[in-house]
Amino acid sequence: MSSLPTPAGNPAGGKPVITPPSAAVRSEAADRLAGLATPAGALGRLGELGVWLAAVQGQCPPSPPSNVRAVIFAGDHGVTSYGVSAYPAAVTPAMVRTFVAGRAGVSALAAAHGVSVRVLDLAVDDDLDGLDPAVSRFKVRRSSEPLHLRDALTEQETRQALEAGAAIAAEEIAAGADLLISGDMGIGNTTPATALIAAVLGLPAVELTGRGTGIDDGALVAKQDLIQAALDRTKDSGLTPTQTLAALGGADLAASVGFLVAAARAGVPVLLDGVIAVACALVAEEIEPGVAAWFAAGHRSTEPAQSLALDKLGLVPLLDLGMRLGEGSGAVAAVPVVRSAAAVLRDVALLSELGI
Numbered sequence: 001m002s003s004l005p006t007p008a009g010n011p012a013g014g015k016p017v018i019t020p021p022s023a024a025v026r027s028e029a030a031d032r033l034a035g036l037a038t039p040a041g042a043l044g045r046l047g048e049l050g051v052w053l054a055a056v057q058g059q060c061p062p063s064p065p066s067n068v069r070a071v072i073f074a075g076d077h078g079v080t081s082y083g084v085s086a087y088p089a090a091v092t093p094a095m096v097r098t099f100v101a102g103r104a105g106v107s108a109l110a111a112a113h114g115v116s117v118r119v120l121d122l123a124v125d126d127d128l129d130g131l132d133p134a135v136s137r138f139k140v141r142r143s144s145e146p147l148h149l150r151d152a153l154t155e156q157e158t159r160q161a162l163e164a165g166a167a168i169a170a171e172e173i174a175a176g177a178d179l180l181i182s183g184d185m186g187i188g189n190t191t192p193a194t195a196l197i198a199a200v201l202g203l204p205a206v207e208l209t210g211r212g213t214g215i216d217d218g219a220l221v222a223k224q225d226l227i228q229a230a231l232d233r234t235k236d237s238g239l240t241p242t243q244t245l246a247a248l249g250g251a252d253l254a255a256s257v258g259f260l261v262a263a264a265r266a267g268v269p270v271l272l273d274g275v276i277a278v279a280c281a282l283v284a285e286e287i288e289p290g291v292a293a294w295f296a297a298g299h300r301s302t303e304p305a306q307s308l309a310l311d312k313l314g315l316v317p318l319l320d321l322g323m324r325l326g327e328g329s330g331a332v333a334a335v336p337v338v339r340s341a342a343a344v345l346r347d348v349a350l351l352s353e354l355g356i
Contacts, residue, residue: 018264018290021055029054029345032061037349037356049296049318049338050345056269056294057178061346064339068271069116069172070106070181070328071259072099073165075123075252078146080188084223086213089143089187093126096185099327100131106183106327113335116175117328119185120168122161123251138164140251147192148229151247158246158254165258173266179338180263181298182256183328184276187213190303193279195227195248197305200241200282201312205231210275210303212324241286249283256280257287264291271338272315273331274301274324282309296338298331299323 029051034040036047043050053062074096080089098104099119102111110117121128121136125143128136140161144152153161172180190212198208205227211220234247245254257280263270264284272278272295285292292313299319300307310317318334 018288019267020290020293022058025058025060026051026055028060032345035350035352037351037354043344046341046344049341052296053338053342054345062342064342065179067176068179068181068335069175069177070110070183070332071168071172072117072119072183072185072328073252073256074119074121074185075250076125076143076186077188077192077250078144079191079226082146082226083219084191084226085188086215087187089125091187092185093124093128096121096124096128097131100135104327105325106329106332109329109332113332115332115335122255138168144250147195147248148226148233152192152250153246153254155246157251158242161251161254162258165255166262169259169262173268177268180268180270181273181328181331182259182270182277182280183273184252184326186252189276191223191227192249192253193276194305195230196279196283197309198227198231199244199248200286201308204228208305208308210305241283245283253280257284260284261288261291264294270295271298271331271334273298273328274326275303275306276326278306278309281313285313298334301330
């Protein structure tokens, strides 16, 4: 496989273009946190989150995010027919229709917390007849190749998906997004996500593979074997991070990577969801070091690969509810925590104001 370009805006071989969150504002926010009329450390992770939010916003105190926008990247995967999921691929297009109708799990959470949700078909194995053509405007292909047998995507498809993700991020930012969420929908998608994490971390499949949609013990072993076969197929190829994405990912995952890189480049923070989003964040950080500073982890899923990838990224999840729904739902559920962090850093009195 020849060299692939990184997402639009950073030519292959060029220097990274990520500007880190403001160190000066981070220091100011840390000082403000220390000066609040609360016992030292009493706000715990909430205080730390408020400091991060101030740094990524470039202002202290920070403002509670008011235009949170979630994008669900939908796609099918060639591995689904090899027994890695408890559900058939037909569920993917059915769920896309459910998102459009506003009746999915993430839809309910988003309505409760004032979050915009947009679903886009990157690689659904269906024509989605009857839906607004805008849903499939960025479609790359129908499904992906079985990654244990051959590369999931071609070079051109990977490039197209990365550029699509960047374009989607630009649209959401132009719509006023001050916090982005990358969601997912695709039966079988925990398999490529786990394979990507295993490849980046250099770990065997048996240490990372989870039950995804709830597979039984026999299917879990089959899933582990399939992922290990994919890793063995590519391990001595000397692949770049983008080439690894083409070999082991899918158009939906590649678009999510492009989305995450573009958000970081634009200085817009992202709240990560479960194993799919975190796998994409890990690859994004490999492609362009520094993007992870713009990410916060919304929740810890039940997939072991997600926890290991979060450790690598240096991120600690805000929620741990045993969720494994995907869709961006765990991140959406964490939005009130982010808003709470901004509120306490902004609205709690300072000790100096109390004459203390």
